[in-house]
């Protein structure tokens with residue numbers, strides 16, 4: 001996978017996780033909920049996988065694109081970078097609200113759900129923009145650029161997630177989908193079968209899961 005395909009693959013992991021998270025956020029934040037560990041991993045997914053890994057890779061891609069001297073990329077990159085900063089800010093607020101919710105602070109569960117909602121809405125629109133942008137500008141970079149980015153992405157992944165960390169979050173996402181009753185085989189296609197058709201089926205499955213979703217009741221999961 002080249003740089004654009006890797007980012008696209010990560011987008012395909014991020015989107016359904018956020019959609020499922022929105023439906024379960026309030027319940028997960030309840031003190032004593034058995035889904036506590038799943039929720040803690042979800043906070044980690046936003047902070048580590050997205051803020052520290054995915055968005056840092058994109059920052060490096062943006063720098064590389066700006067270095068190519070095409071003025072038409074400046075405005076969209078400025079906008080995307082600002083949105084990435086805003087997403088990271090919401091993720092930090094969410095982390096803080098999550099801690100307060102776990103301590104049983106009044107109103108914190110609602111704040112957690114609200115943060116998830118705000119984060120997911122912005123991220124969905126943001127990824128749509130990025131996907132369009134990447135399709136238009138992917139020819140700006142030459143083979144050397146792409147090889148350099150591959151090495152940079154590998155290094156970022158190694159430093160933030162560690163060896164096997166990417167696969168860890170993918171496996172966790174499958175478990176998370178399973179906990180919400182979604183069909184994980186359909187929701188998270190591998191990188192080789194992630195065309196538009198697959199994505200449509202995948203979105204339908206997430207919608208279906210979201211409507212029927214509820215994490216297992218307290219005590220129902222060991």
Ligand SMILES: [Fe+2]
Nearest residue numbers: 007011058130
């Ligand atoms: Fe992205």
